[in-house]
Amino acid sequence: MQPVLLNDFKRQWSEIGEDVLRAVERVGASGWYVLGEEVRRFETVLAGHWGLAEAVGVASGLDALEIALRALDIQRGDRVLTTPLSAFATTMAIVRLGGVPVFCDTDSNGLLDLDAAESVLAADRSIRFLLPVHLFGQSLDLDRLATLQERFNVGVVEDCAQSVGAEWAGRPTGTVGRLAATSFYPTKNLGAMGDGGAVLTNDAGLAARVRRLRDYGQSAKYRHDEIGWNSRLDELQAAILGEAVLPRLRDWTRRRQEVAATYTAGIHHPGVRLLRPPASATSCEHLFPVAVAKREHFEAHLKACGIATGRHYPILIPDQKAMVGTEFEVKGELSRARELAGHEVSLPIHPQLTEEEIDRVIAAVNEWTVAD
Template sequence: MNNVPPLDLSRQYAQIGEEIAAAVQKILASGAYIGGPAVKTFEQEFASYIGVSDCVGCNSGTDALILALRALKIGPGDEVITTPFTFFASAETISAVGATPVFVDIDAGTFNMDVDRLEAAITEKTKAIMPVHIFGQPIDMTRLTEIATRHNLAVIEDCAQSVGAQWQSQKVGSIGHIGCFSFYPTKNLGACGDGGAATTNDPALAATMRMLKEHGQSSRYFYEEIGCNSRLDALQAVILSIKLRYLDSWNAQRREKAAVYGEFLSRVPGVAVPKELPLAKGVWNQYTIRLTGPESAPNPSGNFRDSVRAKLQECGIGSMVYYPLPLHLQPVYNSLGYVAGQLPAAEQVCREVLSLPMFPELSRDQQERAIYGLKDCLAPGDRIR
């Protein structure tokens, strides 16, 4: 019996490989590998898709966050509020520009920052809020932007996992001051290598980010600031342009898989399925459940989630853990003074989360194997009705 992988990019390539190969060959023959019409075309297409005036292609989603922070003049002495339950880059980039990340606990149902706790974290040093639409599920941007506006704070949306997701029919990346996207291969819109973009409706911010990503030069060999080398190359841009045409269809397939998972797993004891807010339309970069077994309690003596994952692996069912340790308890942030128990929801979730196989081409047979395999690990002999 074939294994069920957590992700299989080869099946996507099989679908569009001929288109990609032809486009790549055209770029290779042109000699225009950095910048050029392919990059400009993708930036225009992506800006139109997100619903903004400007898209700035760059080397990675990490660089997009740094460019956004720098364009907003955030640096030493400033604070930026974000979530402790996310990939390290969300906080790392804040530290990289000399600012201080401030972590707000999460809603364990959505895995996103708990907006009810946001305002209490704002100080006179706060300059921006960086919400992360984790696993492709939008945070409540209505309430978040109301708070940001009331306190005159910038909003940088970390959309690394949420391309195509919507809040009240508006795509994420178009709601805050700047949206930051990753095109890492595992993302819903993934390149064949690294890539990223920042989106905005502010032409001045876009111009600053374009200057910064080209070593800070305002015109060739004339430099206004210390910048960096962060360019989206033409090969990745042309591949992304092709994949963008399929993105809505792929995201719809992900939503179908998520609905199947939710229907069956919501009836399995010991499983908490993710919550989607009523005004959100997620894109399910990951389908992440919580295993609420006895050893997921605070200070567990064992590792219930990891034991279940090992059993699944023995059955040929792949899974992933995003993320095993919240950012506020990472060794690199010891100096910030956070202690265990301070952000309890994030800490609890990190002990419980398990991401199940999720990709558009996941077959019904593969998905049922994952569902029934998990059920057998947790409640052997019970039937899912």
């Protein structure tokens, strides 16, 4: 029996391979490999797709976060409110810039608790930045995010690495903060065949600064106005994304949403809590997280049924070894985040899943016998 994979890149290749090869051929024949016409075209199409004025391609999602924060003039010692439950890159971006991450708890779904965030911001007006994450492909409440940004005058950078296509009441994630950052890591919904990322914004001035920062801080050839990064998106990745992936993204997202709806209707188990978004949110279903009491037992059962699983994320960011000796603050108990770090399991969800595989996942979950 074929295993059900978390991502099936071989099937994806059979779907997109011809388009990818055409893109590669075009770039090869052009003789221009970094920051050229392909990147420019992809940036324009991506911005239009997202509904924002500007997209700037960079080398990774991590770089996108760092460069976005720098574009808002983050200084050493500046404190940035963020979530303890995310990819480590979210916090790494802050730390690499000399900023100080400030963590507060998540809600019961694992996304930053905006009530807790509001209390922290109200109690401490020296916090200058907010770095929320639309985790699992689920949108935070964008109306509340906009209110927090305005009321506390914090620079908001939205981490949209997992949330391309996600919405809150019809509004796309990434459209509230002054800048949004996303990732084209292959497992992402808009995944390249290598690393990549983008910063998105409606602010032309900020976009111009991001363009400078990604390319050694150059304002013109050999004229360096500030210390920047080497974080340029290459032509191959831009061409592949533009030719083979972005044109399929809406259909792929719809397919993910169908899979999620089928799981939601089909999974009924007292020991398995589905972490579904609130009614106002339209998830792009990057991941399908559930919380289970006996995680190892559940994972072993699914493995025996030939079903791969993931954990997002098993260790809270402030508990990571890399944070020992790194300055950070924790506001309040992180009890809900810690609970999920100990109990979350991600089920396979991707556009190439077959109906038979979806049924197998549902049956395997429902048949799980919880150990004593």
